[in-house]
Amino acid sequence: MTRSNPSAIAAPARAGAREWGALAVLMLPVLLISIDTTALSFALPEIAVALQPTAAQQLWIVDAYSLVLATLLVAMGNLGDRVGRRRLLLIGATGFAIVSVLAAFAPTPELLVAARAAMGLFGATLMPATLALLRTTFLDRGQRRLAVAIWATAFSVGAAAGPVVGGLLLAHFPWGSIFLIAVPFLVPLLVLAPLLITESRDPAPGPIDPIGIVLSMLALGGLAAGVKELAVAGLDPIGVALVAVAALAGWLFVRRMRRRANPMLDVALFRVPQFSGALVVNLLSVVALTGFLFFVTQHLQLVEGLPVLDAALVLVPGVVAMIVSGLAVVRVVRAVDPGIAVVVALGGSAAAYGILAVLGEDVSIAGIVGAFALLGIGIGAAETVSNDLVLSAVPPAKAGAASALSETAYEFGAVLGTTLLGGLVTAVYRSTLALPAGIDADVAAAARETLGGAIAAAPGAGGAADAVVEAARTAFDHGVVATSALGAGLMLVAMLVAFRTLRHPAH
Template sequence: MMTLTQEIELADAAGRRVGWRGWAALVVLMLPVLLVSVDNTVLSFALPAISSDLAPSSTQQLWIIDAYPLVLAGLLVTMGTLGDRFGRRGLLLLGATGFATVSALAAFAPSAEWLIAARAGMGVFGAMLMPSTLSLLRSIFTDRDQRRFAIAVWASMFSAGAALGPIVGGILLEHFSWGSVFLLAVPVLIPLLILAPILVPESRDPDPGRIDPVSIALSLATMVPVVYGIKELAVHGLTGPAPLLILVGIGFGVLFVRRQLRVRNPMLDMRLFRVGTFSGALAVNLLSVVGLVGFLFFVAQHLQLVLGLSPLESGLALVPGLAAMIAAGLTVVPIAKRVAPRVVVPAALAFSVLGYLLIAAAGDQTGPALLIGAFIALGMGIGAAETVSNELILASAPPAKAGAASAVSETAYELGAVLGTTLLGGLLTALYRSNLVLPDGVPAAVASDAEETLAGAMQAAADLGGSVGEAVQEAAAQAFSAGVGVTALIGAGLVVLAAIVAATTLKGSRAS
């Protein structure tokens, strides 16, 4: 019986370069990637409008953002296994159909609860989309040089979508209600449904993991309590149910791992985690995404609610940084062929640390120019690091297990998105509340709204008007800026941790 390393080396040795059809398939597979990245960015910029219309609490705000990645993260491993067994292209098409349908329902949500439920439904079908795209790339591009470039395009498409999202979303929010941003899924996914059956070859694992209901239940029982516990920890601290929830999730996680090691054809091949490069690249992915999403969470609010920019102006302010992310992701490809990942990834992440430190040093003097410069630095580091780490994850798994490897990679990505919003977003909310000092004369009901969220404070200031309204607005802006400074330092620390992980765990990986 071949070892996992022998399977990978044999597959890479037998790799064949693809022609125009393979590159055309790559273009088609980028459509769902584009959609997901656009959706994430648009939602951040639409949050002030959603807050004004649906009046969600601070906890509901976090759930509106996080319901999607929470459900998605819990189902990714299951969906990756289903794709390996029944066909990755078929699962992709099913996910695209469902995602477009539920997105249309989210567009007309009459309440915060409805929107949260719709976002959870999008997570179910999103779990079918993302592992399928990455695993199909692994099966199409068997030549490592071509695969490295294809994954750079895949990673850069996230950045391209993030760059397009604020612009398109800004235009939509200038002329239509916030619900219009969810309708973007329909025109993006229709070409996928038409072209994928023609251009994208079906692939599956000849010896797939079993469909194990117990393992599916255990994977959900692991992810949901852990992520929900982290959310509660950010809002209520150690006095709430968070510690118990996290312990419960960890307990189910131990049971999940033990079951995968015991059964003959496990749902998730745990041998993947014995490869240091695979585990290290996963950790880099997770921590990098925490830093990126955490930055976007507060910068979107700062641009619109503190600096007073429109959604379109805020989106345009982030375009240079997102363009830098795309450029860095593509530029690092030839560098990664010659320089070891343990050097490339930490060097790239040093730029991201610089971006966070610029925000922390500026304090309440943070203006548009500084935010643009900081995001350019952050984007350069994340773009390069994500390209290298994603390629290492796929290169560390045999093609037959591409679905499982892709699912684990996407789980780390989505968990990072949840943690970025929950940890950094929750910390920022807590700091905002502790630093907010409202002037005398503010009615109790208005003060309660102002203390809940920054958007609530700005809406309260507009309702009050006059000198009292101006005082509320200034107090809220100062409290938020003070929170941003501390949060930026935490974000910088997380990126430093990602660089240390890369330097210590990727030492055995080859640059080519």
């Protein structure tokens, strides 16, 4: 009797042309969502002049999108596992395109914040579906690692390229144009996804858990809103209450998941070091990226005085470095332990923040180019490795839930990047701003809100206009120094987590 070859039977099918075409389609929402997360960076000064938002509204315009996204990702990942990931992807793409057009023509800060929140709602349906479909499309380990590298690189590059794309558009069109880029991304997706992407879902999803969904939303949304409130308003009762509600909801959620036979999220995964460690590295990497972009884009335009297009071009070398690093790490980890590779790469990111912290207001444009390139090397490698390890820790049927957690870490990183690092810039700016005596009260009030507000209001100070602008720029750079020191510390924490959890991963 002839025995079959077990290894041949167990070998997973390798992807062909259709699967790689599907990857190209799945990159469209990834690029769009990540670009949309940071494209506002260069538009903030123009929005500040056109809509005159307060400092809090300005942060909400940036964060409402990521906050809603982070709140709903686990619920939407679970929904995609049940109703079909491709179906949810198409629903989300349609809604996102419609709301993006509405955001482009928002006449007030309040309506723009509302539109950004609605974009977050539909974005939450897109992101878990893309990574989960990638997990079920590429079954071969080597091919999947390359696909994840391309996917993660697209995510990181989209976030880094967002300000560049925004700068190119704003050089020729009004600020609303940055939202209209959704249309050329999503129309091809709606046409090609049914042709190239195979539907997938959890074959045994179990009953819908509405209580678990509500608890997950309270935990994630409460934490994001609470951290934001504490960063903006300080240690106030509202922020403390929100964090307390989030902690209680999170505890109840974990307790419920542990007791259910078929939970919407297997919390036992967090006991796997490579899974939990990869999520932390993912989160801290995005904090570093979005926080850096938040203040550097303003520094280039409002302190250095660069036109928006020139300021955007300063970031191009860093985007290229991120692309190269994200793809090159696939080969590197064949010979080097993944954890060690991430530690070395993140060392560059820590150095990037160190450059800004040491040089402070004396940093040159060349120094910013070099710092962002170092940051890009670390982020590109960390995102590829962390997402690959997250997917490797779960079976294909649970890819949606695992993908949702990875995306949740990303979006919380985006929220924390602008909230913590951006909030620290604002706090130091206000505490160190030394305005000339005797200027108009309205001018002083506008100057204390934001750097952009100070520059816009300075002409109202008459002969003291130049002094107002100089004081605002100096105070802003003091904020950049303090924030850069914090950013360097966060990268050191990410290096420690990677060293302790990502070495010698079990596949």
